[in-house]
Amino acid sequence: MSRALRAAALLTTVLISSAVLTGCADNTATTTASSKDLSDVEIPKTVDPDTRITIGSPEIQVALKLSGQIDKIPFKVKWANLSGGPQCSEAFRANSLDVCSAAEIPSIHAHWTGLDTKLVAAAFRTDPVKNPIYELGIAPGAGVDSLADLRGKKIAYSPGQAQGALVLRILAKAGLAKSDVELVELPSTGDVYPTALGGGQVDAAPLGGVNIKRYPAKYGKDGGKTIPHGLRDDPGHLWVPTASVSDPQKAAAIREFVKYWAKARVWIDTHPEEWIEGYYVKDQGLSREDGEYLVKTGGHPAIPDDWTRAIADQQKTVDLLAKETDQKPFDTEILFDRRYEKVGAEAVAGTGADTGSDTGAEAGAGS
Incomplete structure (x- = not known):
């Protein structure tokens, strides 16, 4: 079979799969999420060591192993080999996942399909236009x-x-x-x-x-x-079902995990050789050359201690998507659980990570 025919066959398979998946997704919900407000609910100051949460963040899991921190987590973790919007939203709906690594769009899409979720951590790149x-x-x-x-x-x-x-x-x-x-x-x-x-x-x-x-x-x-597209494309979050942060002990465990997540991101940035070998080569099966390329172009982590401008930029994204996809616009503030706003930044204060309040936002970032 020629290269063109193989490509056409692959694309046909992909299109059929995509249509099936899209059809299934469209039937999951017909109304927007209720978006429970938890801002006045206090998170316990300590976490019960018997608390168990399921986390889908394979990259952070590897970083915690390589840095020797994974066994120090003060509660029980079940790791799931999941990340990103489609996989995690499906697991959220099945009540089988408590935390997921994702970009900004999945939480928006979830709201429009009736899945109530929150963002509990935010990270960006210090020079996102240069290193998209x-x-x-x-x-x-x-x-x-x-x-x-x-x-x-x-x-x-x-x-x-x-x-x-x-x-x-x-x-x-x-x-x-x-x-x-x-x-x-x-x-x-x-x-x-x-x-x-x-x-x-x-x-x-x-x-x-x-x-x-x-x-x-x-x-x-x-x-x-x-x-190049010249736009900021770097928002990264820890994403959770609202049900998980409504549970007092899970909420406390998630707060502690945000700290480990932030420290892991800084460790990755400050240990490039260990990360290339331990993650890109051994875990992902990439060549060392590919690993070096990804580290070189990955920028540096920025974990803000104030989400105000990040929320404003996500609002621009919501407004654009609503207009272009015939969805109802909404206030993106409801997606962010600001009880966790300073947790990540405070965990890495003094490590050299950028924690400025302007981090993660810029004029036109969501346009």
């Missing part, structure tokens, strides 16, 4: 050299995920509407986007991680490339 998480991959022969050239093009789109929201923000920056392009719904997992680009099924797609390096290396001779 994503670049825009361009297919060979697509004729796209700038964002303005996207008019009339086919763009890979994953609703409910960070990549999907980034596509809408890129269009807004370029002065384009959804009707000016063709959005092709594809899951953003694995090599789906690079394969779709290389096979010509889409003209543009947001690429992250090692795909930013691998895609032009593989398809550059044919004209494949990446271009």
Whole structure:
């Protein structure tokens, strides 16, 4: 079978799977979440060591092992090999997960599908425009050299995920509407986007991680490339079901985990060699060259002690998504459990991590 036929077959499979998943997701709820207010509920000052929570944060789990901190956690943890919006929201609905690592979009999408959740930690990059998480991959022969050239093009789109929201923000920056392009719904997992680009099924797609390096290396001779989008794309959170932080002992355990999460992020930044070998090479199976690339382009962690501007930027994202996807806008303040606002920053104070109140926000970040 030729490369083109293999790519077409893969894309057909992906499109069928995506349609099935989208159909299932659409049937999970028909109303927005009630968004329980917990701001006046005090979290116990200590955590019962017999408290058990299930955490989906594989990267942090490895960091805690490598740093020797995992056995010091003062409660019982069941680790789940889950992260990101689709996997974690499904586990939240099944009452089988208490904490998840995710970007900003899953909590927004959850609210619109009736799943009541909260954000209990926030982290960003100190120079997110210079070191973005994503670049825009361009297919060979697509004729796209700038964002303005996207008019009339086919763009890979994953609703409910960070990549999907980034596509809408890129269009807004370029002065384009959804009707000016063709959005092709594809899951953003694995090599789906690079394969779709290389096979010509889409003209543009947001690429992250090692795909930013691998895609032009593989398809550059044919004209494949990446271009910068110039937007902030770095919000990272610990995301929880509201039911978990409504339970006093789980709420206390989650507060303690936020501290370990923050320290782990700083440890990763300050121990690049151990992280490359222990995580990227041994755990993820990447080459050392790929690991070095990811460390070099990953920026440095910034854990703010004030979420005001981060909330304001997320509000811009909500307003844009509501407009472009026919959803009802809402006040993003309800997604943030500000009882945890200073926990991460205070845990890493004095370590050199950026904890300034302006961290994680900038003019236009959500536009």
